[in-house]
Amino acid sequence: MKYKDIIAEMTLEEKASLMSGKDYWQTQDIERLGIKSIFLADGPHGIRRQAVAADKLGLNEGVPATCYPTAATVANSWNVELGEKVGEYLGEEAIEQNVNVLLGPGINMKRNPLCGRNFEYFSEDPYLTGKMAAGYIRGIQSFGVSACVKHFAVNNQEEKRMTIDTIVDERALREIYLTAFEIAVKEGNTKAIMSSYNKLNGTYTNENTHLMQDILRGEWQYDGTVITDWGGSNDRIEGLEAGNELEMPTTGGETDQEIVAAICNGDLSEDILDKSVDRLLDLIFTTQNAYKKPKIDFDIEKHHRxxxxxxxxxxxxxxxxxxxxxxxxxxxxxxxxxxxxxxxxxxxxxxxxxxxxxxxxxxxxxxxxxxxxxxxxxxxxxxxxxxxxxxxxxxxxxxxxxxxxxxxxxxxxxxxxxxxxxxxxxxxxxxxxxxxxxxxxxxxxxxxxxxxxxxxxxxxxxxxxxxxxxxxxxxxxxxxxxxxxxxxxxxxxxxxxxxxxxxPSYQHFPGKEATVEYRESIYIGYRYYDSADVDVLFPFGFGLSYTTFEYSDISVDKNGVSFKLTNSGSKAGMEVAQLYVGCKSGNIFRAKKELKGFIKVFINAGETKTVRIPFNDNTFRYFNVKTNQWEIEKAEYQIMIGASSADIKLQEEVFMEGTNAPLPYVKELLPSYYKGQVNQVPSDEFEHLIGEKLPDPNWDRDKPLGYNDMIAQCHYAKGVFGRLLYKSVLFSHWFLRKIGKRSTANLIMMSIYNMPFRGIARMTGGMVNMPMVDGILMMVNGRFFKGFFHLLKEKFKLAKAKNPKTL
The missing domain is CATH 3.40.50.1700 (Glycoside hydrolase family 3 C-terminal domain)
Structure with a gap:
């Protein structure tokens, strides 16, 4: 551990206190040890440091900052250097606004076009996403502050995002939904990652040891900090054991006490806490070093340009x-x-x-x-x-x-x-x-x-x-x-x-109750349309120019592909040349082609340039669920250079010896996947793919509502109070839209309707604790008066604990 000596001076209570926020945007400080608070701010495409105090709840107006194009926009540039430049300017503005951790970029896959947050994500392709994200991260962190890549992982719908259980097969998880995060960690060297709200195959992501320990900490050797999404902590002890250090925002010390009690009871090793504190201290101290240099106000006009x-x-x-x-x-x-x-x-x-x-x-x-x-x-x-x-x-x-x-x-x-x-x-x-x-x-x-x-x-x-x-x-x-x-x-x-x-996900988006099933597996976006021969309006990678480009003279070796690119028109311009790879073997189901490289080239009218796109560790690999590792299949591979996924200009073949891994699938059990026709995969076939029975996709309406049930589920609550609460939320949403307060109406759906009951405690900064939530649950479950008096009693106890002299 880097900070073993400092940690040795801390009390157990002090160590636990560092594991949750001081308020909504700051980490806890320990003055006697010289540990200062650091500030976290939203900022995928500009700094949103709230103008109000950091202890104020809500999406409040930010201090003025440059609003850059969103990630979905910049991804269309296909220019990693441009993304890095955006990151540099974001980093400079973070320094100016005293922000230590910038909560972005967002790199979730565009599994479905209807995800309400797609504007904040780069692409449907993990390779393009990862490369652009790594550029952003390098730029941001060049100023000494930290990026915080989000949302880890498989957070691909907004509806019920805090409770939905994402059911996805291991290969799709690795190849599609984790590859961008892997590139962000290995090439971007991000100092922080934000865990997502949702469950992954039955376990909340920030408690999922397979995701957080086996893959993130183990395979990728990530030694940075993991931060919960705001209010995204479920079981604090399990989250800490999995390696999710920082819980945000503050819970008023409630979960700190849980950590102390777990260690005293022998339910949690203090060594786990110490290692978590060490990783968080590294984030705190390294980002504070950025402020040792003289601060210069950024040039507003230059950043605008x-x-x-x-x-x-x-x-x-x-x-x-x-x-x-x-x-x-x-x-x-x-x-x-x-x-x-x-x-x-x-x-x-x-x-x-x-x-x-x-x-x-x-x-x-x-x-x-x-x-x-x-x-x-x-x-x-x-x-x-x-x-x-x-x-x-x-x-x-x-x-x-x-x-x-x-x-x-x-x-x-x-x-x-x-x-x-x-x-x-x-x-x-x-x-x-x-x-x-x-x-x-x-x-x-x-x-x-x-x-x-x-x-x-x-x-x-x-x-x-x-x-x-x-x-x-x-x-x-x-x-x-x-x-x-x-x-x-x-x-x-x-x-x-x-x-x-x-x-491809039309039949299974969004998950409406307990689960969402990713039955399309690896076939998202162009991977599906190309493999299933489905016509599209505009293919992945498409875009016109005021000039024309010609491709010629392809040459492939074991390390990469070279070709010539000519501007055959009358205007100077930039062309994005794209490398796609397809495996000719039919032994393992695969997409017809996958993006494995790209380059953006400026060429004057009439000019020809020789272009090279190198191969890398991603070029030929697939994830083998039988060996539980990345493998290369022994086969002939098509090396394709295109102006889009549907406009292949040059093609060559190369043979790869492969790693001689055993075949991971029984072909006869997965006919839809081997044909690429995955828009209507039957349940039994998907179960063969994931290797287990599907969980019940529906809420259990016979059980009383609990911590992880949503306020939306109050429509079938046993208590009248619960059903009235449900109807009042829907009425408020309708009324606000009727009078033109659409943003406020949306906020109600996001922060109330789809909020699990535990979120009432996790998101209110200590104003409501879990014993008070117990009272609310009693009320909605049909024991109104018992719950009401329990709520009042716990509220009084909380107020007395905070201000013992005034009561």
Missing amino acids: VSQKVAEESIVLLKNDQEILPLKFGKKVAVIGDFAKDARYQGAGSSIVNPTILDHTMDCFEESGIINIGYEPGFERYGKKDPKKIENACELAKQADVVLLYIGLDEVTEAEGLDRKDMKIPENQIELLEALHAVNPNIVGIISCGSAVEMPWIDKVQGLLHGYLGGQAGARAILRVLSGDVNPSGKLAESYPLKYEDT
Whole structure:
């Protein structure tokens, strides 16, 4: 242990106190030993240090900070160096705001397009995600502060995220859901990891010794700190034994006392506590060293311009019929759409950044050179139909050469704690588009949202740009692409299905009660669409440019692949060349192809460059569930270089000797997986895959509600109080939406409706303890008066313990 001498000076109570927060955002301090508090702040795409005191509950407004494009946006750049640059600027701002640990990046897989937090995650591919995340981490930590990669692991839905049990086979767990974390640990050297809320195969992730000890601490040799998601601790002792050091936020000392009691009773080894304290002290001391240098205020304007550069390189050109873009000189444009006036530039929830500057489209036309003849909102932002707005928009469109139509999803549709109901753009926006097309077919659509959407209307637009959520400078960045000042180079980091029903997890998302079954196994995103021959609207890795590129002269050796890339067009541009690998053997079920490398290259018009993408430890491996380790299959492998997963330009083969591991599966028992047709896997076949019987997916309605049951389950509570509580929460949500308080309504669903009862104690900073929760449970389970008086008694005892002189 690094800090053995300091730990030896601590009392048992002091050591235990370090294992939970001092308040909502700070760790505990021990002044007599020189141990200071460190500050943790949300910050996947900008610092959200709350402007109010750290002991105030809630998603309060943050101190102004640069709002960079979200991870879903930056992933479309396919530029690891750019991600590292974002990280560096985030690290610099963290220092300026006295933040020690930045809670990001988020690197969960985009298993399903409806996950409400997809805007905060990079990709459906673990390799791309891991490489981008490692870049962010290196950048952030170059300033001496710590990144905190989240949410570890298989947290792929927002609904019931604090209680849902994720059922996934070991191979999919390793290859799909843990690979990005592995790269973040091994290549990014992250100092901190945040455990997720959910269960994994029956055990909460922060108590899951297979996940936390066997894999994270054992195989990956991770020696950093693991932090719970806020309120994510279930059994504190089991979490500590698994290696989850820091519980956030504070519980008012309640769980510290549990740790002390467990050690005194012999239920917990003090050695485990000491090692946990040692790892946390390392995080505290190393991040405090960053503040020994003279502090310099960051350049707000410079950071804004960096945010713009990142957005420019991440914008994806999806359609450009008749080369309507870039806009020709002198063309008159009509600007239509509410998102043009009030930019949609970030997600919602804990990642909301208070921007230092905010560009709006209407303020940026003069410098763009685009001739704007007027603006009309065209639609109501939150879906209400307004024929008059459509009429006014059409009158303006008749006068223009080109219509710039800004459409997308509003702030409360994509939000933490909630999943989207569908993949559609709101109907009132589509009605506007159809009306505009009737009077002026020269329409360029600009989409603002953080995830994939269906586009049955795509034939109504001549050009289509997807800006995703471009941060505070995103509006100006889009205009620079429209005008031709910037040649678009973004490529999609996720597939766009023709319709939601085509997605492999359609039948099993989200988990509605006790469990969610990942029956599609390794076949998520393009892995499924390619293997099952399902047509998509836009494939993974797709993106157009204002120039053209030609691929030639592939050469493969044991260490990598080389080829030539030529800019055959008339404009300088950047191309993302992608390496895919496919195994020709049919002995083990595998996706048709998997991304195993990529490179972004700038090439002048007419220039040819020789490009090389090296192989690495990930290139040929698969996880063998029989040997319980990574293996390489002896086989011929297709080495494919493409402009997208569906546009393979060059191909060669290479033979690998392999590791001669035994075959992990009985082929006849897993026909769906060997065919890649996994959208309707029967239960018995999935049970063969996971090697055990499936748990009951339904809540047990015969049992009284307990700590890990949600307030949402009060609809079948035995007590009238419980059912009234349930109805009052639903009414509050309905009423708040009715009066336009949509964000507050969402907050109710996230922080009350889907909250387990234990969360009432874990999230209130010590104002409510577990004995008080016992009283609440008595009330909802039909013993109202006994529970009410128990609650009052425990509340009085808690108040007396905190302020003995005042009572």
